[in-house]
Amino acid sequence: MFGEQLVNGLALGSIYALTAIGFTMVYGIIRLINFAHGDIFMIGAFFALSSVTLFNAPLIVAFLVGMAGASIVGILLSRLAYKPLFDAPRINLFLAAIGAAILFENFAMLVWGPQTNTFPVLIDMHNYSILGLKFTTLQVIILVCTIIFMILLHLLVNKTKVGIAMRCTAQDMNTARLMGINTDRMVYVTFAIGSSLGAAAGILVGMYYQAVYPMMGFMTGLKAFVAAVLGGIGSIPGAMLGGLVLGISESLGAAYISSGFRDGIAFIILILILLIKPSGILGKVTQEKV
Amino acid sequence: MLEVKNLNAHYGAIHALKGISFTVNKGEIVTLIGSNGAGKSTTLNSISGLIKNRKGSIKFEDEEIIKCRTDEIVKRGIVQVPEGRRIFAELTVEENLKMGAYLRNDSDGVKKDMKKVFDMFPRLAERKTQLGGTLSGGEQQMLAIARALLSKPKLLMLDEPSMGLAPIIVEQIFAFIKEMNEKDGLTILLVEQNANMALSIAHRGYVLETGNIVLSDTAEKLRTDDEVRKAYLGEG
Numbered sequence: 001m002f003g004e005q006l007v008n009g010l011a012l013g014s015i016y017a018l019t020a021i022g023f024t025m026v027y028g029i030i031r032l033i034n035f036a037h038g039d040i041f042m043i044g045a046f047f048a049l050s051s052v053t054l055f056n057a058p059l060i061v062a063f064l065v066g067m068a069g070a071s072i073v074g075i076l077l078s079r080l081a082y083k084p085l086f087d088a089p090r091i092n093l094f095l096a097a098i099g100a101a102i103l104f105e106n107f108a109m110l111v112w113g114p115q116t117n118t119f120p121v122l123i124d125m126h127n128y129s130i131l132g133l134k135f136t137t138l139q140v141i142i143l144v145c146t147i148i149f150m151i152l153l154h155l156l157v158n159k160t161k162v163g164i165a166m167r168c169t170a171q172d173m174n175t176a177r178l179m180g181i182n183t184d185r186m187v188y189v190t191f192a193i194g195s196s197l198g199a200a201a202g203i204l205v206g207m208y209y210q211a212v213y214p215m216m217g218f219m220t221g222l223k224a225f226v227a228a229v230l231g232g233i234g235s236i237p238g239a240m241l242g243g244l245v246l247g248i249s250e251s252l253g254a255a256y257i258s259s260g261f262r263d264g265i266a267f268i269i270l271i272l273i274l275l276i277k278p279s280g281i282l283g284k285v286t287q288e289k290v
Numbered sequence: 291m292l293e294v295k296n297l298n299a300h301y302g303a304i305h306a307l308k309g310i311s312f313t314v315n316k317g318e319i320v321t322l323i324g325s326n327g328a329g330k331s332t333t334l335n336s337i338s339g340l341i342k343n344r345k346g347s348i349k350f351e352d353e354e355i356i357k358c359r360t361d362e363i364v365k366r367g368i369v370q371v372p373e374g375r376r377i378f379a380e381l382t383v384e385e386n387l388k389m390g391a392y393l394r395n396d397s398d399g400v401k402k403d404m405k406k407v408f409d410m411f412p413r414l415a416e417r418k419t420q421l422g423g424t425l426s427g428g429e430q431q432m433l434a435i436a437r438a439l440l441s442k443p444k445l446l447m448l449d450e451p452s453m454g455l456a457p458i459i460v461e462q463i464f465a466f467i468k469e470m471n472e473k474d475g476l477t478i479l480l481v482e483q484n485a486n487m488a489l490s491i492a493h494r495g496y497v498l499e500t501g502n503i504v505l506s507d508t509a510e511k512l513r514t515d516d517e518v519r520k521a522y523l524g525e526g
């Protein structure tokens with residue numbers, strides 16, 4: 001049972017990690033806890049679902065549609081709702097995020113209805129045994145997708161000019177501007193990346209739990225937020241690590257303590273981390289941006 | 291080359307620049323001196339477009355730029371080395387320099403200029419892969435200047451390059467500034483509290499006091515001006 005729960009935790013943790021990256025990158029660049037991020041995760045899953053149910057799209061295409069659609073939604077969100085408030089107090093931005101979250105949820109209910117949709121399984125299910133642990137095809141897909149996305153993200157952020165410019169913008173926006181960087185554009189790029197990874201996570205969750213519904217982003221969004229804080233908000237490797245730690249603790253906790261306790265574990269971890277190391281596992285002691 | 295007319299800047303209710311006017315001609319070193327809070331940084335940040343609440347006229351090469359975004363202003367060739375150097379602490383020396391060249395597409399030219407600044411500042415060459423945040427103050431100032439040079443400025447604006455540095459390093463930095471001006475014909479707008487040093491290399495100067503320009507003259511005349519000597523050169 002331990003092995004099974006570990007694998008389950010890894011899969012869940014990968015999904016949290018993919019979602020947490022959007023939180024952490026957006027926080028890193030504009031110091032906003034983007035509470036609409038969980039809903040972008042949901043919208044991405046719906047886009048992918050619709051591409052399958054309406055157009056019989058193959059899985060890869062469904063992923064591309066979901067991720068591209070979500071990044072457009074992310075860019076529009078940042079451009080229309082957040083950009084006018086960049087110079088306002090952070091609380092205004094935060095309220096805009098909550099407003100956007102409610103808007104997205106209602107939009108989804110209107111377009112796709114409030115019911116839970118099953119995501120048609122488009123793959124043959126097998127069981128694999130790797131290093132003595134048993135994986136289902138879906139779990140392998142989740143892990144492989146996550147690893148690929150993480151590697152791509154790492155290369156993008158650390159090796160490309162746009163990626164380095166994004167990091168500059170996150171570190172010191174005014175100085176980034178003095179380099180000739182269009183920092184607004186960097187913010188949009190950040191939203192696009194975070195949203196597309198969130199959408200990928202949403203699609204994977206939809207497949208894993210066979211459920212796509214308008215409120216699906218709420219709990220996962222909160223958990224991903226916990227994962228981002230756990231790893232050190234603003235840190236991309238932190239979000240990855242935080243997601244995995246959270247996913248594994250949740251699975252093991254649900255198995256060995258009580259399954260009714262599953263969702264509580266995330267918040268116990270959040271409280272512990274805030275008490276013991278508020279900057280998170282990989283977080284630096286943050287200086288407030290002025 | 292740069293013509294500032296009746297420039298006003300506000301921070302909320304604070305009126306930080308009260309209609310200042312000055313010019314910088316091609317090939318000149320012009321210095322802006324004044325004590326703490328006079329509005330020197332505000333002036334540079336208004337020119338760079340970092341302060342949005344600004345009014346008046348800023349003409350660069352005969353074109354109005356007061357409505358431009360910072361990146362557009364940099365693209366036109368006005369580059370600022372900000373107060374406190376503002377090195378990207380989590381980027382390596384080399385990455386910092388690459389960001390200086392962010393707007394350039396001529397990778398061969400960038401490579402050449404990179405080599406040039408490394409020849410100019412061998413200390414930076416030795417520390418290429420070191421994180422910016424781990425450099426000493428003097429090295430950071432060199433990096434900040436080198437980074438600005440990589441964006442091929444037409445007008446280089448320096449905000450207190452002497453701040454917090456040992457006198458010997460200050461002299462080195464000022465020697466570089468003078469050399470860039472004399473050898474490469476780079477036009478420079480130099481903001482300083484260290485009026486003595488600034489006036490020793492500048493051609494002309496302006497004295498700023500609580501948001502107003504109160505004096506302007508050749509550097510030589512300012513150095514011998516009684517008021518200036520009393521207020522800014524610690525003499526008299």
Ligand SMILES: Nc1ncnc2c1ncn2[C@@H]1O[C@H](COP(=O)(O)OP(=O)(O)OP(=O)(O)O)[C@@H](O)[C@H]1O
Nearest residue numbers: 301304306324325326327328329330331332333483
């Ligand atoms: N971000 C800000 N918000 C509010 N007021 C500001 C801000 N920045 C500067 N000021 C005010 O504007 C005035 C001019 O400041 P500025 O930084 O331009 O001075 P300075 O001449 O560069 O001084 P220093 O030599 O200390 O750097 C000061 O009264 C300062 O308090």
Ligand SMILES: [Mg+2]
Nearest residue numbers: 330331332373
């Ligand atoms: Mg200043």
